[in-house]
Amino acid sequence: MSDIKFHICRDLTFHISKAKRNERFYRKYDLHTSTFNEWAVIVLFYASMHYVDAVLSQDTSLSEELRDPEDHYTRKRAVSQCRNLVPIVVDYLTLYDRSRDARYRQTCFPEGYLHNLTSLFERVQGHLRKCLGLSS
C-alpha cells in the first residue's frame, strides 16, 4: 500500500460550511438527549474544530503549516499559538479529549453533562464566530 498522504488545502468557506452542517445535524436529531449521546460529543467537537480551522486559515501571523493543519496535534499547536484562540483553548482541548472518550472508550455521558458540554460549545462557537465576523 502506498504511504503517500494527500492533504487538500481547504478555505474559510469550506470550514464554516462544515461547522454549520455539524451544528444542524446536532439540532435536527436532538443528539444531546439521544441514547447514543456519545455522537453528540463527537459532533460538537468537529463543529468546533471546523470553526477553529476557519479562524486559523485567516491568521497570517502563523506559518502555512499551522494555518492549514493536517492533523490534530498540529492543530493543537496552532490553537496554542494563535492569539485569537487564547480565550477558548482550554475549552477546545476539553472537547478534543471528550471526543476521544466518545470514540475510543465505553464512556457513558450523563445527560446533565451533555447540557454542560453544549454550553461550553456555545461559548467556543460564539467566540469563534465573533472572530470571523459572523452573526452569533
Next chain:
Amino acid sequence: MSEKASKEEPRVLVEAEKIIQKEQFGKGVHQPLAQPYEAPFGVSTHRQRAIVSLPDYWYQMLASIRRFPQIEFGDEITEMRREIDTLRYRTESVEQELSSCKQTIDELRKEVYGRPSTKLASVGELCEAYVEIVSGINIVRQVFLCETNNIATIWTIIDATPFEDSLRTPIYDAQVKILSTLKENIPLDFYVLNVSELSEGEELKGIIPSNAKLVWEQ
C-alpha cells in the same frame, strides 16, 4: 591518430584518450589508437551504450567531442588547475576562520538572520517539562508516554469527580504551555483520562497502550 590531427587537437582530448588507454590496456601501457573511435554505422547511440564496455563508451564520447567545432575546446587543463588552486585556497581560509571563531551557532545565526535559532526539543525533554508542571496538581495520579512510529502521546491519568471538566483546567494550561513553545512540528499529543469515569468492566490497563511507559506516579 595522425601527427597533424594530434597537433591540432586540444590537449584535454589527448589527455582524455591517454586515460582511456590506461583503463583499457593496463596502467603505463600506451597503445596508440589508429583512428578516433567511430560508432558502427546503422546502430543507434542508445543501443551501443547498452552493449559496449566502459572504455568503448568513453571512446565513443571522445569521438563525439572531436566532431564538435574545435573552437569550443580550448586547452583547459591549465585553467582547471588554476581553479582548483583557488578553491583550495578558499577552503583553507574558511577552515582558518572557523577554527578561530569563538561564537556559538546561535550567535552566528543571530548575526546572519537577526534572530536566534529555534530550540530543538526532544519528546523526552517536553514530557519532562510537562511532568514538572502537572506533578504538582493534586488530581494527577500518573503520566505515561506512549511512542509509536508516527506520534508520541502523553497520557495523564487523573482521579477526580466524574465529568467535572473545570478540574482539568490546570492540566490543559500545562499542555498549552508546552505546545505554545514548540517551534517545529514535533508529533506530540496529549490525552487526559479520569479513572473515576471508567465504565463497568473498563480497566485502565486495557485502555492504555501496552507500549506506554510510566514516566511519573504520585
